[in-house]
Every structure is written in C-alpha cells, then in structure tokens.
Amino acid sequence: MTDSADSPSFRLAYVPGVTPAKWVRVWEQRSPDVPLTLLQVEPAEAGDVLRDGRADAGLVRLPVDRTVLSAIPLYTETTVVVVPKDHVITAADEVTLDDLADEVVLHPLDDVLGWDRPPGEPAFERPATTADAIELVAANIGVLVVPQSLARLHHRRDLTYRPVTDAPQSSVVLSWPEEATTDLVEDFIGIVRGRTVNSTRGRTRPLPEKAGKTEKPGKPEKAGKTEKPGKPEKAGKAGKAEKAGTSGRARKPAAGTRAAGKSPRARSAGAAKSAKRGKPRRRS
Incomplete structure (x- = not known):
C-alpha cells in the first residue's frame, strides 16, 4: 500500500x-x-x-x-509544425493544415494527436518515435506536427515551429x-x-503553528476589563456634590435678614452721620 x-x-x-x-x-x-x-x-x-x-x-x-x-x-496544448529554420513556412506566424498539403508530414508510431492519417504526403515509412521524426525533419526529409511541449522537449538550434490553427490537439x-x-x-x-x-x-494537514494560533481561549485581560462595578471615585464625587449642596444651603443667610437690617459696617456709618447732624453750631 x-x-x-x-x-x-x-x-x-x-x-x-x-x-x-x-x-x-x-x-x-x-x-x-x-x-x-x-x-x-x-x-x-x-x-x-x-x-x-x-x-x-x-x-x-x-x-x-x-x-x-x-x-x-x-x-x-497548442499543436505546432516543426520545420527547418530556413523553411518557407517560417515566413508565417501560423499555418493551417491546407498549408501542409504539399509537405511530407511524418507520422511517428508514438503519435499523440490521434489522427489516422496526417495531412500532406505520407513518408516512405513511419518513424518509431517522435525523437526519430525530429532527426528526419533536421535532415529535410519532412515536417512533423506535434503538441508544443514535445517540440520544446526535442528542441534543436536548426529547427523551429509554427502553430497549426486547425490541427487536432492533445x-x-x-x-x-x-x-x-x-x-x-x-x-x-x-x-x-x-x-x-x-x-x-x-x-x-494544518501546519502546527497555525493550529496553535487558532486556539484562542477567553483572554483574562479582556474579561477583567468588562467587569465594571460602580466606580468609587464617581460615587465620591456625587457624595461631595451632595454635601456641598447641603452645607451651602445651611450657610446661606435668610432672606429676611438682608431685608430687615444692614451689615455692622453700614450701621456704624449711619450712626456717625446722625451724630454729625446732632452737633450744635458754634455761635459767633
């Protein structure tokens, strides 16, 4: 197993x-x-x-x-035709099967495109492998139509390839x-x-470090922050305000006191004025 x-x-x-x-x-x-x-x-x-x-x-x-x-x-994959670098086909960016009608198109025994008969003229015999067919192309025996990856796999400096737009694909x-x-x-x-x-x-297969990060138990510090009992300082301020209000009312003079009499300074000033008025005039 x-x-x-x-x-x-x-x-x-x-x-x-x-x-x-x-x-x-x-x-x-x-x-x-x-x-x-x-x-x-x-x-x-x-x-x-x-x-x-x-x-x-x-x-x-x-x-x-x-x-x-x-x-x-x-x-x-894209299907391409492999040709020598000086072949007339290299003048075009892409070709069709009709463009290969006058060419000898090699058909190796390990062909992967699945056609019964390629276009063009058949070779005298079928190459055993794609690698063998590439050698025949380099010798100007014919051209080869294959998936692009196989053209790259068997790349040679003296060969090139062009896409075939209407060929079978792999x-x-x-x-x-x-x-x-x-x-x-x-x-x-x-x-x-x-x-x-x-x-x-x-x-x-979760990674160990990621698995550790996903374990997030309740955070004590956040839990502590959510516990907000009545704040003593605020309660104290309220108490001070209440006491200040009570003592202020106790110290406030009664309304009748201001209306009934004047302050001691005002009374002494008044007495001095009345004493001045009561002084006898000197006779000449």
Missing part, C-alpha cells in the same frame, strides 16, 4: 512533454514525510502502468480507459485507478486543483 503507516510514499507517472515540477514542489512543502517518486512512461504504456498499480497516479494524455481510470482535465489529465483513490491521491488532486493546505475538501 502506498499510504501505509510504516513507510508511506507516492508514485507519480508522467508522459514526455509534461512537466510535473511545480506540483512536486508543492507536495514536498506540504508532505515532507512522504517521498514522491517520478516515473516517466511512454504514452502508450501509461494506462497499463496505472492499472497494474505501478504508479498511484499519472499525468497522461487523453484518451484514457474511463471504465477503470478516473481523470481530471488539466490543460489542452489534452493532459491527471488519472488514477478509480478503485484505488487513496488519501495520498486525494492530496495530489488538491494540489493540481490549487486547493490550499487548509481546504475542507480531501485530507488536510
């Missing part, structure tokens, strides 16, 4: 032209304890490798046997045996679909 508790591992098959590096890097970051082994296989062998259990999943090209294999579409999928959908397969499905590490779909 690939996900046994003793020594878990994950085996990923892939066909030429497919580059699994970006997904492998994510796997190594998320599952450093589970080694991922890459297994390159020829397109014609990919189905047997998955059915026989020699790989847990594979990045392969359509078609696949959907009776026993599951498949998730990833992308569809689609790449993630495939695995339907009856062997393990937790590790689910993890890799999540990676190719761009799910985050904390996604609720499939098996997740």
Whole structure:
C-alpha cells in the first residue's frame, strides 16, 4: 500500500512533454514525510502502468480507459509544425493544415494527436518515435506536427515551429485507478486543483503553528476589563456634590435678614452721620 503507516510514499507517472515540477514542489512543502517518486512512461504504456498499480497516479494524455481510470482535465496544448529554420513556412506566424498539403508530414508510431492519417504526403515509412521524426525533419526529409511541449522537449538550434490553427490537439489529465483513490491521491488532486493546505475538501494537514494560533481561549485581560462595578471615585464625587449642596444651603443667610437690617459696617456709618447732624453750631 502506498499510504501505509510504516513507510508511506507516492508514485507519480508522467508522459514526455509534461512537466510535473511545480506540483512536486508543492507536495514536498506540504508532505515532507512522504517521498514522491517520478516515473516517466511512454504514452502508450501509461494506462497499463496505472492499472497494474505501478504508479498511484499519472499525468497522461487523453484518451484514457474511463471504465477503470478516473481523470481530471488539466490543460489542452497548442499543436505546432516543426520545420527547418530556413523553411518557407517560417515566413508565417501560423499555418493551417491546407498549408501542409504539399509537405511530407511524418507520422511517428508514438503519435499523440490521434489522427489516422496526417495531412500532406505520407513518408516512405513511419518513424518509431517522435525523437526519430525530429532527426528526419533536421535532415529535410519532412515536417512533423506535434503538441508544443514535445517540440520544446526535442528542441534543436536548426529547427523551429509554427502553430497549426486547425490541427487536432492533445489534452493532459491527471488519472488514477478509480478503485484505488487513496488519501495520498486525494492530496495530489488538491494540489493540481490549487486547493490550499487548509481546504475542507480531501485530507488536510494544518501546519502546527497555525493550529496553535487558532486556539484562542477567553483572554483574562479582556474579561477583567468588562467587569465594571460602580466606580468609587464617581460615587465620591456625587457624595461631595451632595454635601456641598447641603452645607451651602445651611450657610446661606435668610432672606429676611438682608431685608430687615444692614451689615455692622453700614450701621456704624449711619450712626456717625446722625451724630454729625446732632452737633450744635458754634455761635459767633
């Protein structure tokens, strides 16, 4: 078993032209304890490798046997024609199949475009592999129509390529045996679909530091701040105000006192004036 508790591992098959590096890097970051082994296989062998259990999943090209294999579409490639750099086709930015009608179009035995007969004139014999066909193109024997990734894989300085707008295309999928959908397969499905590490779909592996951060028990300091009993200082101010009001009313003179008489200073001034008025005049 690939996900046994003793020594878990994950085996990923892939066909030429497919580059699994970006997904492998994510796997190594998320599952450093589970080694991922890459297994390159020829397109014609990919189905047997998955059915026989020699790989847990594979990045392969359509078609696949959907009776026993599951498949998730990833992308569809641009189809190009590979020609020598001095070929007349290089004068155009893109071509059609009609533009290849007078060309010898090579049809290797490992062709992945799935057509019965390519356009143009057939070669005397079919090359065994795409790599062999590339060599024939370099020798000016013919031209080759392939997915762009294969043109890049077999790049030569003396060759170039142009897109073919109406040619068949090759689609790449993630495939695995339907009856062997393990937790590790689910993890890799999540990676190719761009799910985050904390996604609720499939098996997740939350990072320890993040898990620690999510544990937020009631904070004592905030709980303490919410306890606001009657503030003594405010109550004291209210008491002072009440006392000040009471003593002020006690010290206020009665209204009748001001009306009935004057202050001592006013009374003495009045007495002095009346004494002046009462003094007898001196006779001459």
